[in-house]
Amino acid sequence: MSEIVNAGIQLALIILVVLLVPCVWRVVVAHSAAERLQAVDLLTTLLVGIVVVLALVEGVAFVVDIGIALAAFSFIGTLAIARYLSDGRLF
Amino acid sequence: MNILFAIATGIMFGLGVYQLLRRDLIKASFGFYILFTAINLFLLAAGAFEGTVPAYVDAQNEVISGGTPSDPLVQALILTAIVISFGTYALLLSFIVLASRRFKTVDSDEIDDLIG
Amino acid sequence: MTVGELLGLAALFFGVAFCVIGVIGMVRLPDVYTRLHASGKVSTLGLWGILLGASLLMEGIAPRAIALAVFLILVQPIASHAIAAAARRSGVPMVLNFRDDMPTPEQLPTETEQV
Amino acid sequence: MEIALVNAVPFALAACAMPLSRWLTARALGSLMAGGMALLFVILVGYLPTVSAQGALEMLIAWVPSLNLNLTFYIDGLALIFALTVTGIGALVMLYAGYYFEDAAQAGRFLMLMMAFSGAMLGLVLAGNLLSLFIMWELTSIISFLLIGFKGKDKAARVGATMALIITGGGGLALLAGLMLVGAAAGSYEMAAILNSGDLLREHPAFLAIALLLMLGAFTKSAQFPFHFWLPNAMSAPTPASAFLHSATMVKAGVYLLLRFYPVLGDNDLWTGLLLTVGLLTMFIGAFWAIRQNDLKGCLAFSTVSWLGALVALIGLPNGYGLMAALVGIIAHAMYKGALFLIVGTVDHSTGTRNLDELSGLRAKMPGFAVATAVASLSMAGVPPLFGFVAKEVLLKAMDKAPSAGIVLFVVTAAAALTVTMALILFWDVFMGKYRVAVANHQPAKDVSDPHHPLGDDAYAAAPHHHDAPFPMLLAPAVLGVGSVLFSFLIDPVIKPLIQLTLGTPISLYLIPPQIDLAFQLSMSALAIGFVIFITRSWWRALNLPKLPTGPEVYRAVLGSIDAAGDLLLKTQNGKIRHYLIVMLIAVVLFVVFSNVANVVDWSRARIEIKSAADVLKIMLLLLSLGATWASIAFHKHILAALALGMAGYSIGGLFLLEPAPDVALVQFLVETLATVLIILILAKTSTREREKVIQQAQRGTPRHSNIRDVIIATVVGGIVTLFAVAAVVNRPSRQTVAEWHMENSLPKAGVNDVVAGIITDFRGMDTMIEITVFGLAAISVYTLLTRPPAGKVWRRLQQHTAMQVGEESSEVRADTTPRLSTPLTRFAATIVLPFSFLLAMAQLLYAGVGPGDGFTAGVVTGLGVALWFVAFGYDETKKRLPWLRSGRLIGAGLVLAFVNAAVPLFFGREFAAITIFKELTLPASLKLASTTFFEIGIFLAVLGGISAMMEAIAHPKEVESL
Amino acid sequence: MGRLTYILAVSALFGITWMLITARLTLESFGVGFLISALIILLVGTRDTATMQPARLPRQAISLILYTLKSFVDITVASFDVARRVLHPKLPLKPGIVAIPTQDAQQSETIAALSAHAITITPGQLAVDFDGAKTMYIHCLDIDSAQDSAQEQAKRLKALRAILGKD
Amino acid sequence: MINPLLLGTIFVPLLCAAFGLLIGRFRTLQHLLIFGGGVVAWVCSVLLLIANFESGVQIYRVGGWEPPFGIVLVADKLSSVFAVMATTVVAAGLLYALGCKDKCVTYPAFMPLFLCMGVGLNGALYTGDIFTLFVFIELMVISSVFLVAISDNRLGLEAAIKYLFISAMGTLFLLIAIGSIYATFGTLTIADIAQKLATGERPLLAEAAAVMLMCAFLLKSAVFPFHFWQPDFHTTAPTPVHSVLSSVVVKVGIYGLIRMITVMFTQEAATIENILVILGVIGIFFGSLGALRTYDAKRMLAYSTFGQIGFILVAIGWGTPAALVGALVYAVNHSFIKSALLMLTGVVSSRTYGKTATKREIGGVGKGMVLTSILYLLGGMALAGIPPLNGFISKVALVQGGIDAQGWLALGLAVAAGLITLQYMIGTWSLLFQQAPDEGVKAKPTGDAQYAPALLIGLCVLFGIYAAPLVEVVTRTVTDLGDPSLYIRAVLGG
């Protein structure tokens, strides 16, 4: 991989990481729990992106597998919280 | 860099301790969780910190990508610690549910029948 | 720098750009319902771009990337739906409201947020 | 060997007493025991010639040699005097006891204790090893405790018994310490050796401690002031026990001890000063209080105290002047006091009272006893030619040689006069005058409701009317009374040789003093003064004396302050978990601070370098995780805090990934998700009202200072952990770790590319096995706690009925289990995610060796798939549509598979959990089969089962709270 | 027969997914994945009586591919549309919640779910809630775009039925 | 010597527990299976002890991996003695559970978790790896915390919550210590660490790690000031569990401390020993006075354990071989005595209608229970160190150790506190078995079976009268501890 590609990857990584900050801010400052949940959801989506880019940085393809698991199962967390918010009592 | 990591570990530990000392049992249980996360960071600092590539070998038994592998043993320890602390944590949470049913409170200051 | 790498970088930054837009949307848009449009859809396409770029830049990523992309498209809308439903049921109002066909649920929780 | 048998006989008889009481009457049993004791007496007499010819005899039976603990017997004159007293008086008391109790069972129980006591007492005086001496000493205390508390139902008996045990037991502990110091100083625990190492002991730095500890033991046992009060309080024991233990034998054990150690510890200023002071004080106080008692046994008890004081004072005299008098006194006292006790017992037995005010003129009904009492009382008063007179003569003569003899003699004479008064009261007020037995306040008739109770019952055969005592009840006191007369005339043939044998020096002892010396004059004046006091008793009895703190009061005050200290300590156990945690954390901080932890950090190696975007990312993620953690503290609302916590966890996962530790990162992400789901579900399961309440409490009810306190503690603890962490990271370059071996060998030896997987499943496979067990058990616990499944038959019956009828617990609430967010879309999601999760799981499981993921992650992945079902469908529908979901069995099966798989190599002669790679087996798609695959499957099943169990428990509609 | 076809068809789909997630694009790997998937569906799958007819499978496959391609285009368009609105300084929005019928004669929940999924990935629309399986409420960034939602929905349902073999 | 019997103490019971989970519906079968597992562990531990005397340290390399790269189980004399003690009491506890009338015993999870608690104990004693120690301790914690939470006593839950929080602290100390040790020496095998420490070099962190390790062990043994959880946690436990917790589970920390100062941190031993003496003396008084004044007969025994642990600590702190002999003899004997006493209290309290042991409600309930009364009295005497019971042997061993180490002050205090022990034991015996019950207090006609306590009291009497073998075993154990290279060579070879 050339220097430029490397630099590009690093830049992408930094941008993605910086994007986490507004998400955190939105989690902290929000009117409702649903908004916060949405911010967390976006944050985990960004993390999936970061994981994929990290696969490039580390040069190890199977890191993407972690992204798959993360995407698949942060979703379950989102759903559980959503259900909690809509039901008040879950079970 | 390593110093930052170590300091962050300490700060997280401090945060966990503060949280653990809340009278709200649910918050205290969060403190419990934070502490176990912090201890994983500590274990990482104690061992796996200097690596540049994952601890994998290729078919020729060479470290993949040719870098310095991070310490695999510490990773294995952390895995074990995570699993155990999670099991304990789940148990703690179920205790809190039971406490809210049995003692009608989740305030640890009010769960104080065992004295003397 | 090969064509593949060039395309890869392009796709990567395309994806990153969409991620940026998604986050901007989350900051700018007025309520949780509108923001879901931004975050849900945009990060889907954003991740696709990143995945495509990664697949082009490094071998071995492509199959996993496809699996991830398919999974994302299957699941991300459902997450958005769940959040929207939760917001609606927990009584989060629409800030911009031009039409509302949906009946109010009989038993809204008294507090807007759960403790 | 035979001496050991001699000592064993009483114990053997004790063991037989209870069984025999089924077939024998009380009297037969008593006679049998008495016969045994008499036989022993005869045997012991047979030792006299041997001992006088050969000196002390020794015999050693090894017990715990490395602790210097042997059963050694050491027989010399001193031992024989005491042993003869024990067996001789024992025989009479046993005989008496057989008539004292009418119920054979009670007699059996009593005689068992008495015989065991005799054995212990014999063992005590014959002991030739410090520790075996102590053992017997303690045994006598314990049996005395049991005998005093023989009537356990009576509160006074319980209090008295406990008091006696605490005081003599406490003295016993001091004695133990003293004896062991003696052993350490002398280099041996054997009596013979110790008696030869007097110089060694006297020059030992711990000599003072030794002497004081031994004296403490002796003083408590022999009821010396200020410990004397337990003895009068011990009078709730049945009278034969009082006669035997609390007059003739056990209370003399202290005296025996002092005599025994006189050769090595005695005859110095400390010894003389302490023994003389304490002894004389005891002598006077005992005599003084004796005449002020109403209870006959109380009188005897105090007068015993007085005489014990005299003995101790005698032993304290310098140059061994008092030893001969002490020995004579022991014999004399055993005779007349034993007799008096037995007589009082008979009086009590016959009339149902022991109160002086209620008794009078008994000579009419009990003429024989009147005579016996007269003899014993006269002996006690020291009237010639009775043996008591001889004893008093030698006592006064010896005291003449005491330092400050004037004062000493004055005290002794005063005490002697009071004793004379006592003797007169005993005889005159009970037996002379007009016959009268006031029966106003008798005990109610014996409670026979519980004849089988072993120890707690009333042993008295108290009769509301007078009934005659059988002859053998008179026999025992009569023999003792006769002894008092007879011994006066046996001085030359028996007493003198015995005492000479003991002291090893010739002594002079006469019945009639050759000239009227000071001692004789004092003795006579004591008689006169005592008579005067007796005459004026109606006057001084009415006198109210100023109240001084009495023994029991002091005892209670001491115990009370101990109690108060205990209560104070218990206040620290205040039930507040936060306080406990704070104390613990402070303690750890102190320990660490004082162990010069400041030096653990080599700051010169610390550095901050940012080399790549990954480093920036690390810093960002660190900040993010800290920020999110902080947010989880700042948010009061639980759901928000949980969200923040989830964010922190994901950030940490990112850090792991950057480290790079992909396996850990994967697990962290999965477990974080699982934890978040779990928290949310648990929040939903917890009462909202209670959670709101605690949040408000936390916001309003927390004082500022406690927050500051918590912040300080958190800061300090965090600082210490920082030190450790910094030390850990800067420490590294110099060392090699075992992980290098793992890197090199995971592919060749474990067949995996993922070294972490290799360690987890092979090199440290046992950790994983236990870890999975922990996880599975935690899940089972959660399940059991939240659902409380009943066992066995109930369980099966329940499965047939609907869940509405669960068990006896009626307080349950069964909620509608269909969740509100069960939209077609979420249900659809659940349906597709579950099989997908299984697919992912299988990929992780089968390719565990080449990429991140293993059996554990596979289990979590599928477990989350199942969790989604509970979220989307609720409990009932999930259980209906996923019939294979039996969490308990999944856990069990997984664990069994893991253990059995690990055990298989054992059958092929290999190690437990050894790896087998089936290399010859070619599988498609570069799959590899190894024994670890089955291990992974076991892990997978256990974890899947575990997470299902947790989810099922939380989703369970039953809100049981039966407690 | 129908049940077996269903299992085989789903297993084939899963087999492909298996190849992807294990990153081994070989026939062997597909075979392994197929077997594993079949096992999973047999052991773990729900006991629903989902069936398929072998003859219809090719048509279903083609419908699926077409639907996927159309969805792909929809998503891209939707994303650009949303991006435009988000980045526009004036935030051109006219949001609201619109009720549309799922119009599912067979009352199949799956089709209702899939149509909601489809709506959510199309431009500016988001399924908020359902009234059973009959009506769904969608949030639109621009309610004008939802004017012809009923027609759109009819087309969508048709495509979905074709995929599921229920037409 | 490689000895597979080590597996019998850990994996056979684990397998039994796992099978027990599968057959939870057949209660009798499950209970018998689990009890069988406990007995197997006991037999194996006894055989291991014997093997130790015949052929030295026994080890087992799990998976066949060489230490220090894999996990090794080590049965030296110290761990064998502790393990025999532990398995005996656990087997007795299981036996008690078989005849226990508590409701919690009927839950399918009860017996398997009970056995797993014992496994955790055995594992912690036998492991030669510091991280595996953590894992086994956690197994013990999880099992015990569940067993307490599910107790028939409603306050069991409160105690379990508190213990879980406090125990988490202990786990954290332990993990910090493990991390520091790994960062310092790059190994986890105790023998390997010992070997590296034996070179005399003290890299950064080694001493700090020792302090953390000490704190973790102190917490596990509920030593002042880490004791707060103990009275609550032990008292509210179901009787069979309590009898194991308060007797052998608390000894894990003691074992760890001895292991730590005799094999690993021999240079730091003196400092640690000073701390132990101070904490021990505090513990003796706190525990004894607490036992005297507390309101509950079970709680009294828990406080008593606190005090007795203090005695053991003081003896360890004296540091001489004779003192260590005292500590070990004391530890072993205390386990049997305390366990038996707890069971007997449980037997009496099972006769109360509230299943309580509070003094107000249990007074006089034992009236008429002849055998129980005699056994309890024997146990109480043994605890107070009255001859010829085993407690006396402990006391003699302890005092000889103290004299040998010239620990006068502590010795005096220890002797004085012995009197308090006598006082509370006698008081409680009298309360339970002699006093008439209070108004309105009634006893049930039947209660828990008392085979287990009878057996244990039998052991107490046996180890009193026939004490030489135990003392001999312990003496040789201590002799071996004086030479850590025995342990190191057995594990690492060479």
Ligand code: NA
């Ligand atoms: Na979390």
Ligand code: NA
């Ligand atoms: Na792996």
